[in-house]
Amino acid sequence: MTETVAPEKALVPGLAPETALAARLMVEVARETRRRRAAGEVSEAAEREVDAAFERFAPKSTAGSCPDDLLAAVERASVIDAAVPLAGRHLGEAASPDLLGQADAAARRLVRKSMAWYVNHVTQQSNRFSSAEVGLLGMLDQRIAALETRSGPDLQPAHPARLARWTPLVLELLDCVKGRVLHAECGDGWLVYALVARGLDAYGVDPGGRVPDASGPDASGPDASGPDASGLDVWSDDVATHLGAVGDGGLAGLVLSGCVECVAPVVASRLATLARAKLVPGGRLVLLASKDQPVPTPLADLTGARSMDPGTWRHLLALAGFQSPTAQLAEDSFAITGQA
Amino acid sequence: MKITSIHQFLPSLAPRDAIGIHTLTVQAILRGMGLDSDIYADLIHPEVATRARPFRTYQGAKSGELLLYQASIGSRVADYLSARSEPKLLNYHNITPASSLARWEPALVDELDQGRRQLGELAPLTVHAVADSTFNQAELIESGYASTSVAPIQLHLDEPEPVSDGKCLARLARAKAGGGADLLFVGRVVPNKAQHDLVRALALYRRLYDPKARLHLVGAPTSQAYLHSVRGLAERLGLGDAVDLPGPVSAADLHAYYRSADVFVCLSDHEGFCLPLVEAMQHGLAIVAFAAAAVPETLGDAGVLLAFKDPLTVSVALARVLGDAGLQRSLSAAGARRLDALSPARLRAAFEASVRQAIAIAEGS
Numbered sequence: 001m002t003e004t005v006a007p008e009k010a011l012v013p014g015l016a017p018e019t020a021l022a023a024r025l026m027v028e029v030a031r032e033t034r035r036r037r038a039a040g041e042v043s044e045a046a047e048r049e050v051d052a053a054f055e056r057f058a059p060k061s062t063a064g065s066c067p068d069d070l071l072a073a074v075e076r077a078s079v080i081d082a083a084v085p086l087a088g089r090h091l092g093e094a095a096s097p098d099l100l101g102q103a104d105a106a107a108r109r110l111v112r113k114s115m116a117w118y119v120n121h122v123t124q125q126s127n128r129f130s131s132a133e134v135g136l137l138g139m140l141d142q143r144i145a146a147l148e149t150r151s152g153p154d155l156q157p158a159h160p161a162r163l164a165r166w167t168p169l170v171l172e173l174l175d176c177v178k179g180r181v182l183h184a185e186c187g188d189g190w191l192v193y194a195l196v197a198r199g200l201d202a203y204g205v206d207p208g209g210r211v212p213d214a215s216g217p218d219a220s221g222p223d224a225s226g227p228d229a230s231g232l233d234v235w236s237d238d239v240a241t242h243l244g245a246v247g248d249g250g251l252a253g254l255v256l257s258g259c260v261e262c263v264a265p266v267v268a269s270r271l272a273t274l275a276r277a278k279l280v281p282g283g284r285l286v287l288l289a290s291k292d293q294p295v296p297t298p299l300a301d302l303t304g305a306r307s308m309d310p311g312t313w314r315h316l317l318a319l320a321g322f323q324s325p326t327a328q329l330a331e332d333s334f335a336i337t338g339q340a
Numbered sequence: 341m342k343i344t345s346i347h348q349f350l351p352s353l354a355p356r357d358a359i360g361i362h363t364l365t366v367q368a369i370l371r372g373m374g375l376d377s378d379i380y381a382d383l384i385h386p387e388v389a390t391r392a393r394p395f396r397t398y399q400g401a402k403s404g405e406l407l408l409y410q411a412s413i414g415s416r417v418a419d420y421l422s423a424r425s426e427p428k429l430l431n432y433h434n435i436t437p438a439s440s441l442a443r444w445e446p447a448l449v450d451e452l453d454q455g456r457r458q459l460g461e462l463a464p465l466t467v468h469a470v471a472d473s474t475f476n477q478a479e480l481i482e483s484g485y486a487s488t489s490v491a492p493i494q495l496h497l498d499e500p501e502p503v504s505d506g507k508c509l510a511r512l513a514r515a516k517a518g519g520g521a522d523l524l525f526v527g528r529v530v531p532n533k534a535q536h537d538l539v540r541a542l543a544l545y546r547r548l549y550d551p552k553a554r555l556h557l558v559g560a561p562t563s564q565a566y567l568h569s570v571r572g573l574a575e576r577l578g579l580g581d582a583v584d585l586p587g588p589v590s591a592a593d594l595h596a597y598y599r600s601a602d603v604f605v606c607l608s609d610h611e612g613f614c615l616p617l618v619e620a621m622q623h624g625l626a627i628v629a630f631a632a633a634a635v636p637e638t639l640g641d642a643g644v645l646l647a648f649k650d651p652l653t654v655s656v657a658l659a660r661v662l663g664d665a666g667l668q669r670s671l672s673a674a675g676a677r678r679l680d681a682l683s684p685a686r687l688r689a690a691f692e693a694s695v696r697q698a699i700a701i702a703e704g705s
Binding site for chain 1: 443444536540543544548565568569571572573576577609630631632633636641642643644645646647648649650651652653656657660661667670671674
């Protein structure tokens with residue numbers, strides 16, 4: 001691939017010019033990292049395995065966990081078993097065989113039976129409630145799955161071909177940026193290819209982990225003499241996770257596609273805020289999304305499975321601190337540009 | 341109204357805690373400026389029992405008093421101050437985002453949320469707020485503080501090295517004799533300091549560059565659940581012997597860790613200042629750090645700042661630093677220059693300037 005080294009100051013914004021040593025090191029590290037990643041020295045499967053290993057030791061949460069696993073964990077934890085603490089023998093054992101010992105044992109048995117009655121009563125009520133809760137969660141899960149099925153093919157994420165029309169716009173807008181440019185979700189790297197061909201320090205992230213093959217991406221850039229597609233810097237990762245791991249101001253340009261389709265407003269708002277934080281002041285954002293067909297049923301609104309209106313995106317981006325977000329519309333998709 | 345007293349309030353005063361040291365130093369600064377200054381706290385460590393009083397014993401009602409609150413977590417002291425009429429000055433040391441702990445320590449979330457809420461409530465009642473870093477200053481402005489300035493936390497860089505029994509240093513030296521680099525991070529074991537990312541990076545660094553490298557994660561666990569996960573991950577990756585989690589250590593042992601380390605690595609997602617970076621500079625250590633929150637500001641150009649912290653990027657940076665003794669010397673020298681900016685005299689001058697600014701506003705209002 002073409003080795004394009006970002007200007008030193010751009011890697012960590014705000015760096016004073018006299019910090020040449022630190023800046024040079026950062027460039028060297030970035031270059032060597034790209035070389036090793038492109039050479040396949042780090043297996044993405046192994047990285048995912050490490051992430052999964054950590055998750056196994058981490059407490060369950062709603063973030064980043066499989067809903068089915070969470071539901072199963074809730075079900076397992078819903079039943080309280082009072083038998084173990086009540087089955088202990090110590091409470092009923094006689095301390096000694098004499099009269100005092102027998103009286104002591106009888107008193108202990110009485111306490112134990114009273115406790116058993118009370119604890120079992122409370123436990124049964126708690127288990128009944130938990131069982132109803134688990135049943136309700138399961139039913140909601142099934143209903144959500146049914147709604148997602150009913151939402152139909154019109155609400156699926158846009159195919160890259162639908163967005164390829166915006167390539168010239170992206171290239172024009174990002175042409176002047178100095179520093180790393182990220183395309184999230186990049187698919188097979190169709191836009192990363194075009195950006196690298198233009199001489200930009202671009203890389204991509206895609207949760208599908210579709211590593212580009214040597215023959216080039218589906219929608220390759222206009223420059224036929226572009227870089228070797230097999231050397232494209234494409235990571236397999238969730239977009240939000242990856243952006244969260246990028247240092248603030250670590251990007252000079254950001255293209256969002258795929259991950260902006262069919263998201264709930266609150267998720268979109270978080271994404272806009274995250275994008276703003278990761279862009280260097282003056283950095284450029286391009287958001288590429290498909291335009292929705294009419295939603296089949298009002299119920300589908302509840303699934304959050306609709307692409308948002310360009311106007312809503314502009315509003316959210318402005319709230320996140322982007323200057324004058326501008327929308328450009330096509331028949332089946334739109335692009336929104338903004339400056340951090 | 342002429343300001344003649346500035347009394348400090350804080351949730352807890354402890355002798356070796358960073359905010360405790362800062363508070364005691366600030367008292368000396370304020371008294372040096374000719375002001376009356378007492379310390380009032382909710383929890384007072386027995387070692388400093390004579391230096392502070394319970395916050396409810398504050399008499400108040402004297403004209404010319406400014407109340408300085410050291411804000412770092414939710415506390416009933418903040419509510420107490422909110423209800424008082426005296427003009428206030430706030431010194432902000434950052435509050436860990438509750439979201440980073442929600443999954444791990446739900447019980448702590450309320451305390452952190454309370455801290456954020458109180459920060460907002462104190463904003464309209466505060467004449468001026470001082471932040472440890474511009475990163476913290478941005479949070480103050482976002483919380484509605486109209487007048488702010490930056491003065492780093494007061495550090496005691498000129499203190500003599502504590503006397504050690506040498507056992508810790510000897511243990512670390514024995515391990516080093518077997519080969520392999522010693523990577524060090526110092527800080528509470530808590531998700532926002534991302535010790536698990538350090539373990540991940542160590543695994544790859546050992547595979548690609550140095551199979552005998554070790555990682556020392558020194559600090560008390562704020563989250564036992566997170567500590568368990570970090571340990572579990574290390575075991576799962578076959579790093580059980582390579583990852584050292586000694587918990588909190590004495591000042592002497594901490595020096596031993598710094599002295600025996602080859603590089604200081606920080607991959608924290610959130611730091612309001614990051615005092616251990618300064619300690620690493622004091623010990624002449626090369627530093628590799630993820631550029632998040634206040635880390636770039638504290639580190640300056642005295643280390644390698646990473647825009648990404650995936651294991652490969654970190655491993656490459658570590659290899660670059662550890663494989664070049666000349667570079668380590670250069671980074672160490674850069675650290676020494678950076679320390680000049682954090683000398684006690686400069687820190688004191690910065691804080692005095694902020695206090696004067698606050699007094700001018702209070703006297704003018």
